Amino acid sequence: MLDLKFIRENIELVKEGLAKKGEKADLGPFLELDARRRTVLQEVETLKSERNKVSEEIARLKKEKSPEADKKVLEMRQVGDKIKLLDDELRIIEEKLTEITLALPNLPDPTVPLGQSEKDNVVEKTVGDEKKFDFAPQPHWELGEKLDIIDFERGVKMSGTRFYLLKGAGAKLQRALIAMMLDVHTRKHGYGEILPPYIVNHHCLIGTGQLPKFSDNLYHDAEEDFWLIPTAEVPVTNMYRGEILDGSQLPLYHVAYTPCFRREKMSAGKDVRGIKRGHQFDKVELVKFSLPENSNQELQKLLADACAIPELLGLRYRIVQLCTADLTFSSVKTYDVEVWAPGCNEWLEVSSCSNFGDFQARRANIKFRREPKAKPEFVHTLNGSGLALPRTMIAVMENYQNADGTITVPEVLRPFMGMDVIK
């Protein structure tokens, strides 16, 4: 959410920022409502001030048993009616303002490359060489079925399209990856491990920016205010919702492994083959709370922490900076990490590392104090996958496959797997 005062005072800057993101919002209604709000507010507060004074007077007069009291009560009854009318108007104005501001995306950082679509994203660097095969590498869905470690048919039978089961060494491989990632981030990168609820209320989703605009992509309970998380970012960022943190504790680093649930209505027909895009998938997520002045530096460190995983797995990967048009709703600046999958012959996004500035902090009301008595300020929030499991699985399976259809277990995972080859 953008600050009301900031929009009011920087209207051209806001328009420009929104345009860069491909958002053509008409801010006219905003300005009108904002002005009207302040007028009505001042009016009603003057009346309330008067009522407060006279009410005190009435208390005194009643104590003195003065006949004046009843007259004043009648007067105040009329003032009360006026207040009620103005308060009602104010409530409507504020609801509309909230509706508008909650739907406005965050503004991009000035350093983000301008672009019209994902085609304008910038590949920053590519690490590692392409693996040479003396046979035609198979896609993971073929490897998985032949080794009986991924079962697509039964997944569909149980739940429907875009569901699958991991079996035996497949399930174990994913468990090994999760354990390895959590160990690396907690032991080497200083993240505190969290195991959050997988179901949250709507306040959390407003806090991180999924609601109110993107409810289409979320699963929720028909009767209660229960929503399945689309990413651990939601519960972990909202841990500190409505709190004022001690500035000396910042930056705070958290890592959480959770399943993620997405309806994927927006990507119907896209990536239907294999395990690349399911309605349920697992992910290890990194979340940071930072001082405003350090957030871009923290983003670079976050990105490095995410890249440590493909590095350890010996996977070829690249870093892509998203252009203005491809930034998500809440993001100020984002880098994707992609790994190469020789079987399906494409780069797979396994992490998306973003700085959200104070956008989420403002929505979720997460503040900090620099000094014990200092005025509270909004923190900056950041997050990135570290990493998403299905696509990491794909990359491991396809890169480590052998001519006979077996898969060699990467060195780092062997202590977790208790086997060298999946056959």
Next chain:
RNA sequence: GGAAGCGUGGCCGAGUGGUUGAAGGCGGCGGUCUUGAAAACCGUUGUGCCGCAAGGCACCAGGGGUUCAAAUCCUCUCGCUUCCGCCA
């Protein structure tokens, strides 16, 4: 799911319609004293919004209502505790 009780500031805790944004205590911060520390004493100690400012308004789990006036009364929601039922 049923019944009863409860929900006040960082924490504990007073307060059942009228100078209560809220007593008192603890904790925190500043000071006096001390070589230093402790103790003692004094002072200070919530957030948001509107306003150039002076200042004003709002907030006692959350929403709605009654009243000239609500932490205090009514109502709904949420949460906590205890008992019963159920369950991993």
